[in-house]
Amino acid sequence: MQHQKFFEDFVGRNADSFQKLPQSGSSRINYIATSAGTKYLVTYNENIRENEAFFYFSKLLKDLNLNTPTVFKINEDKNLYIQEFLGSKTLSEIISAEKESNRVKNLVQKSLKSLYELQTKTAGKADFSHSFEYERYDSLPIMHDLYYFKNFLIDVLEIEYHKSTLLKEFQKISEVVQKQAPKVLMIRDFQSRNILVDDKDDVFFIDYQGAMEGPAGYDVISFLYQAKAKFPEDFKAEMLDYYLSFWQTEFDRKALKSSFHWMMLMRFLQVLGAYGFRGLIQRKPHFLESLFLGIDNIFELSTVWTQISTDFPELYALIQKLKTQAARLKIEALIIE
Structure with missing residues (x-):
């Protein structure tokens, strides 16, 4: 061989x-x-x-x-x-086994500190012309992620919506997301499955080939709000504060805080698109298992962040439809097929 x-x-x-x-x-x-x-x-x-x-x-x-x-x-x-070889156990596996143990909290904090160090040490040093698909998180990847959600979940489930209204809302979302700061090296798929833990409980990052320039808050939200981790709200809030404590200026901390809901919106929709494509179409078990958890994430966001319902009513209506019994039955039927 x-x-x-x-x-x-x-x-x-x-x-x-x-x-x-x-x-x-x-x-x-x-x-x-x-x-x-x-x-x-x-x-x-x-x-x-x-x-x-x-x-x-x-x-x-x-x-x-x-x-x-x-x-x-x-x-x-x-x-x-x-x-x-950095280890055979992922942080995701440890979280699944130990939930919110002291060890898990320590590993999450180590991961956030290492992420901050990566974001700041690479500032001005990365040549994003070497990026795989996108050099920066601009309108191209943002619109791709939004269409990913529409094409591989909403359209697959045949949920009705007004097309031009939804696409105009996508454009508005893209315009706002592109302005989020501070800009850093964004791994984009920063989650516990892509963090290895060695025998000394040191953490190592893998799967960063999709890196591009983008808002610092994206990777933090991807990590703490991943559906399968099921971190409690108070734990996520505590860890967000822990991450923010590393940033030295009030300007950066304020920019990060104002970006978090936008990053949640983008990450949750992108992940649902991935669950639809990898799960419902390609039939990969991990993605099927997480689909309902992903729907819970975006639905919860729509209830606590009223800007979705006021500024993006067509998207908000879609999110509510995803949470209905009718949508659940459609998903379950596709899973069984």
């Missing part, structure tokens, strides 16, 4: 083990390889542009001594590479 041979050429001996890992939402194929008592992660991915973005950001973050993996070797075709 060429993937194993590539690894064995790197270590200069036969592998003690070479085990393929289950795939989740990505097309990447990962292996845990062991040689002379040391573990490595071997990755095969045919998407060269995605790989090149990962290689660039890996070097940038490692050069800044941030908690990300070292890439040891890349093949000539740039579709196979060996990286540092």
